[in-house]
Amino acid sequence: MNGRLFTFVGGDTGEWQVTGQRSVIGDAWPTPARIALRAGDGLAAPALPDHGQEQPLWRLRGVTSNDRYLTRPEKQSLAARQQGLGRPEASCAALIPIRKSAAWWALTQDERREIMEEQSQHFRIGLDYLPAIARRLHHCRDLGGDEPFDFLTWFEFAPEHGPAFDQLLARLRASPEWRWVEHEVEFRVRRG
């Protein structure tokens, strides 16, 4: 198993309780009561023959990977301020699955970089919300399966930073980069 693989499982169990869900762009996605974040493929060990296996509403897999767009100075700016997942005070989180259009993926590397950073300031916007908003990006597009999304982004923050997180999302969604997003769903969760 690849140690960079993670699975979000939407169902009746899991450490994160769903407090809200929005279809931001495109089709709705089933809303579970809870979301579990699991290392690996999220498949439980085989149930004993007499025990039913939990049937989740959905599973979304993704791998963390090398940076695709950052320059060294940008990476250093982020690394100097960002914090990891699992902070005790970060009891709020959000899962945002996104698919970009075929036209986006047909762009060349320099064209995508130009849109993401020079036009949309994607990383500079994120920097404004560090260290409050922790983030981990998972890639799905090259998993080899028939994945419904290209990216799963997971954010963690303390309750008092909820308004700042709303502002972060609003700024990103207003940017030119978002013209290339064809499906986006948002799940808000809290621990417990």
Place this chain on the structure above:
Amino acid sequence: MNGRLFTFVGGDTGEWQVTGQRSVIGDAWPTPARIALRAGDGLAAPALPDHGQEQPLWRLRGVTSNDRYLTRPEKQSLAARQQGLGRPEASCAALIPIRKSAAWWALTQDERREIMEEQSQHFRIGLDYLPAIARRLHHCRDLGGDEPFDFLTWFEFAPEHGPAFDQLLARLRASPEWRWVEHEVEFRVRRG
């Protein structure tokens, strides 16, 4: 199933007969009699209970994906000259699995681009051998499994272009980019 997923199956069957194998960098890899190139995960339909299932020596999976480094002018230069797989005269082929080091993947995008193109002229070297040498790149690193290689590159050419292909490989392997390769195996095959 993702339509960009392909599997190379090394074993006793398959349309490509192995005519040579080299461990270029790092450990050897088992040499099969034949290699099959399959769309999808390369798993045959389930055998009937009384029939044995073919057990290949190895399976290597990869997905074609968006370009990671090309600029628009470079992509246009390649597109204007390159040809597809499956040309009748291209009865020779090569499969070259490669893994790059952890240090490579820790580089930022601009640093990797600088090494690949400005220092190593990776794409410009490839351009010198078009349209004779057709090429398809498959990515393995983000498949989510425990893949032994990061890339599988497949080349097809007519027998008279074998010496040109040898030269292409020699030029790439002499470039600064290859300092970051920690495992490379080469299989030469011919159709039939």
